[in-house]
Amino acid sequence: MCNKNIMEIFANVKGKYLLGERLSKHTRFGVGGPAEVMFFPHDLEDLVSFLKHYPQHMPLCVLGGGSNLLVRDGGIDGVVLKLSAPFFKKIEKKENRLTCFAGVANATLSKTLIENQIGGLEFLCSIPGTIGGALRTNAGCFASSVSDVLQSALVVNRSGTVFEAKKEAFGLSYRHSDFPKDWIIVALTFKTEAKPAEQIRQTLEQQKQYRLLHQPCNARTAGSTFKNPKDARAWELIKQAGCENLSCGGAKVSEKHCNFLINTGNASAADLENLGDLIVQKVKEKTGILLEWEVQKTGKKV
Ligand SMILES: Cc1cc2nc3c(=O)[nH]c(=O)nc-3n(C[C@H](O)[C@H](O)[C@H](O)COP(=O)(O)OP(=O)(O)OC[C@H]3O[C@@H](n4cnc5c(N)ncnc54)[C@H](O)[C@@H]3O)c2cc1C
Known part of the structure; x- marks a missing residue:
């Protein structure tokens, strides 16, 4: 994507931009591959000017605190915006x-x-x-x-x-x-x-x-992994399906709250996603209920 024309847009922005920034630095899970370009607009004017020049067909997404996101290991194509300059605070x-x-x-x-x-x-x-x-x-x-x-x-x-x-x-x-x-x-x-x-x-x-x-507040987690289904609680279904002690590579189910997944230190995004998918499968087999991810998954698999 980083062709000459696109890089010319960045030559004119006021905010900071980084090529290949690892998104694991910006997510609570501490996982996620690189953003092709990560852009931190200086203010609203800078953001508007960038949007007016950035081609509509090119990928664009926004990252907040990264506390509800599972960014995959292959990273995100195009531009990832982060509104963290003082203007946006x-x-x-x-x-x-x-x-x-x-x-x-x-x-x-x-x-x-x-x-x-x-x-x-x-x-x-x-x-x-x-x-x-x-x-x-x-x-x-x-x-x-x-x-x-x-x-x-x-x-x-x-x-x-x-x-x-x-x-x-x-x-x-x-x-x-x-x-x-x-x-x-x-x-x-x-x-x-x-x-x-x-x-x-x-x-x-x-x-x-x-x-x-x-809750495991200080762990590398993205909060509740699954939404509560109608008239049920996700954590109760996870417990009922015997998933409390499951792990996958460096990812495991939190001992404090079984609807939270934890990166114990060296988990990849794939470990976390595979663990979540395994829980979905086991809960479905045991209870007939299909859990829906509350954590948003984004980016490319490797
Ligand atoms: C320990 C822990 C406890 C939690 N407890 C709760 C809880 O009690 N209740 C609850 O609801 N959630 C909870 N969460 C999940 C999370 O904190 C929330 O979902 C939070 O609102 C996500 O905000 P964020 O800025 O981190 O968004 P991100 O995770 O960065 O992004 C989430 C989504 O918002 C979009 N987004 C971010 N900023 C913008 C923007 N400026 N414009 C457009 N789109 C944007 C992103 O593109 C993405 O789609 C918890 C998480 C943790 C780690």
Whole structure:
């Protein structure tokens, strides 16, 4: 892909770009082959200018915190965007609304919530990843999800057109969105409510303690591997199918929570994907239920 014309586009960008950057450095699993080009736009103007020049037929994808992704060992063709420049980490407060740019790490929101006595977004602070990824996955926990608090989002499409879209445009349902694949999320605006700082602090602490107790928070994992099927819990089905102690190469099922897969140190993406597929097969044989991956798999196999 890196022909002369494409590289000329990068000669004119303000942000950083890297050729062959290993995506294992950008995913929570710590796996993933190289991106042909990884581009970190400086600001929205830089992103728009890049999109207007980057041919429509060339592959393009966006990476957030890499906490819901299994990037395969063969890497990703084309350009991988990461909105991690300071411009994309802004948080703006307006009356009873809060606008967070896509590169804001969910965890860093807690400071703003406490300082400004803003409630309603506490659940989001405990979910690894970024604001952009949270919309794509309709992230949620503790009985709330992005769809409950989102008002609108600033989007740029593949042609470089910037527009504000209302919540309804994103087709949000349980851990799912169905907005066009080529929409890049620039910022989310949430509705908020006034809440005493101490109450917010307590909720955040309770949620943190719950996670530390029940989930392998500090391991190389991408969270829940499978969605909960209707009227069932994925972890219970995995347990029922006798998959709790399964492993494959450097990948294994977490001892703390059997719906989490772990890279124990030297797992390849193939180890993790094969382990997940084996679980799907065993659960189907035992219970008749077909588990659906919640972790998004992307990139080429080797
Ligand atoms: C320990 C642990 C616990 C977890 N617990 C939860 C939980 O309780 N609830 C939950 O919902 N999830 C949970 N997750 C999964 C993960 O944190 C969420 O899915 C999170 O929202 C992913 O955000 P991200 O920025 O890491 O996105 P990534 O993993 O980088 O990407 C996910 C998707 O979002 C897209 N994307 C990212 N940024 C943008 C953008 N700016 N514009 C358009 N598309 C974009 C990507 O292309 C990809 O399709 C957990 C993960 C871990 C590791």
